[in-house]
Amino acid sequence: AQSVTQLGSHVSVSEGALVLLRCNYSSSVPPYLFWYVQYPNQGLQLLLKYTTGATLVKGINGFEAEFKKSETSFHLTKPSAHMSDAAEYFCAVISTDSWGKLQFGAGTQVVVTP
Amino acid sequence: EAGVVQSPRYKIIEKKQPVAFWCNPISGHNTLYWYLQNLGQGPELLIRYENEEAVDDSQLPKDRFSAERLKGVDSTLKIQPAELGDSAVYLCASSLGTGLTDTQYFGPGTRLTVL
Numbered sequence: 605a606q607s608v609t610q611l612g613s614h615v616s617v618s619e620g621a622l623v624l625l626r627c628n629y630s631s632s633v634p635p636y637l638f639w640y641v642q643y644p645n646q647g648l649q650l651l652l653k654y655t656t657g658a659t660l661v662k663g664i665n666g667f668e669a670e671f672k673k674s675e676t677s678f679h680l681t682k683p684s685a686h687m688s689d690a691a692e693y694f695c696a697v698i699s700t701d702s703w704g705k706l707q708f709g710a711g712t713q714v715v716v717t718p
Numbered sequence: 719e720a721g722v723v724q725s726p727r728y729k730i731i732e733k734k735q736p737v738a739f740w741c742n743p744i745s746g747h748n749t750l751y752w753y754l755q756n757l758g759q760g761p762e763l764l765i766r767y768e769n770e771e772a773v774d775d776s777q778l779p780k781d782r783f784s785a786e787r788l789k790g791v792d793s794t795l796k797i798q799p800a801e802l803g804d805s806a807v808y809l810c811a812s813s814l815g816t817g818l819t820d821t822q823y824f825g826p827g828t829r830l831t832v833l
Contacts (some may be wrong), residue, residue: 613758636818646720647809647824648761655819694760698818705774705820708760 606631608697610709623667623682625712627695630676635679638670638696638706647653648694654678665689690716720744724810724826729832735807743791743812747816749779750787750822751822752795752807753779767793797830806833 609678616705629635636655652663657681659671665688669680695709724741732738736764742749748769753761764783769790778785782801787793797804807827813820 640824645727645826647811647826649824650821653819683759696730696760700818703764705763708762711760716776 606635606697606699606707608707608709609693609696610693610712612646612712612716613710616715616717618652619687620684623680623714624679625693625695627649627669627677627678627709629678629695629697631697631699631712633699635697635699637669637671639663639678639680640694640696641665642692642694642707642711644691651680651693658660663682665684671696685714685716687716687718688715722810722812722823723745724825724828726828727826728831728833731800732833733802734799736796737800737830738797739749739808739810739830741793741795741810741825743793743810745821747812747814747823748790749813749816750790750793751811752785752793752813753824755807755809755827757806772802776778777806800830800832802812802832805830 607630609628615658635667639651642648652661653663654671662668667682692713694711698706722780750767752764755761767787777827808831809827810825811822813822
């Protein structure tokens with residue numbers, strides 16, 4: 605079975621500061637990993653995904669994430685937060701072990717302060 | 719390119735009443751998903767369609783929930799009768815194929831409130 609744990613349900617960052625959202629997964633087979641963002645009253649939008657190859661993945665809006673197999677982590681970062689980054693962020697995992705079912709974490713709400 | 723369209727965006731009903739949600743996926747996307755998102759949680763898959771066929775409905779409460787995808791395009795999710803615990807956001811998503819790495823594109827969701 606696979607699962608996703610997002611550390612911290614709420615994160616507050618200052619505008620211009622580093623954004624770091626933590627995601628750990630468990631999977632008995634190599635996983636594919638995703639980060640989605642959800643703005644208020646909108647659907648989820650894909651930020652980035654890791655499938656194979658380079659473990660540092662760059663996404664939209666200046667976000668990137670690094671797959672670390674030894675740590676079973678896929679943390680999301682952005683060097684400088686912008687007010688428009690305020691949203692909820694979801695980490696998700698999928699694998700052959702889950703019959704192709706995308707498993708989401710509980711989400712992290714990001715607040716950006718001026 | 720138009721995204722996934724859902725309607726209605728908001729629905730308020732009294733318990734025991736029926737309710738239906740409609741989804742129009744991105745043109746050409748063969749796979750369609752319905753997710754349930756409770757407040758403060760991530761989405762959970764209810765049902766997945768590949769064309770007209772429901773290939774994974776293991777999480778769909780079949781005593782009160784039903785879904786259909788006629789002609790392999792639009793889909794409808796129905797609840798009858800609704801219960802207080804059904805209050806949530808119902809998300810529809812679609813993807814081009816069924817591969818594990820195929821990106822799922824989400825609609826804005828229908829927020830259901832059961833009184």
